[in-house]
Amino acid sequence: MQATTAAEAASNAAAQATAPGTHAATSAAVSNGYLSLIIWIVVIGAIFGFLWQRGYLARIRDYCAETQEELKKCTWPSVDELKGSTVVVMLTILMLGLFTVSVDWVLSMVIRLIT
Numbered sequence: 408m409q410a411t412t413a414a415e416a417a418s419n420a421a422a423q424a425t426a427p428g429t430h431a432a433t434s435a436a437v438s439n440g441y442l443s444l445i446i447w448i449v450v451i452g453a454i455f456g457f458l459w460q461r462g463y464l465a466r467i468r469d470y471c472a473e474t475q476e477e478l479k480k481c482t483w484p485s486v487d488e489l490k491g492s493t494v495v496v497m498l499t500i501l502m503l504g505l506f507t508v509s510v511d512w513v514l515s516m517v518i519r520l521i522t
Contacts (some may be wrong), residue, residue: 484492510513 455464
């Protein structure tokens with residue numbers, strides 16, 4: 408019976424050593440997390456270096472600066488103009504929806520008459 412008890416003890420010890428809550432398992436998970444973080448940093452750094460070498464970062468910077476300058480030249484609508492435009496858009500959508508529903512209804516009636 409002691410052989411069974413010793414085997415069970417060895418089995419329990421092995422199970423505890425590989426259990427997710429043990430120090431060894433959490434240490435491995437942490438090291439895997441650091442490894443994956445290092446890999447991501449290297450990949451992002453390589454992409455950044457490639458874009459910098461090819462001059463794409465300067466182009467993106469220039470594009471953003473030019474976009475800011477163009478937006479400063481724009482005239483923005485007032486609140487009343489914005490409300491008026493919103494009403495016009497909503498009425499146009501409503502009329503288009505009613506037109507679509509009515510054409511669909513007429514065509515379905517014509518199809519029913521034919522078949």
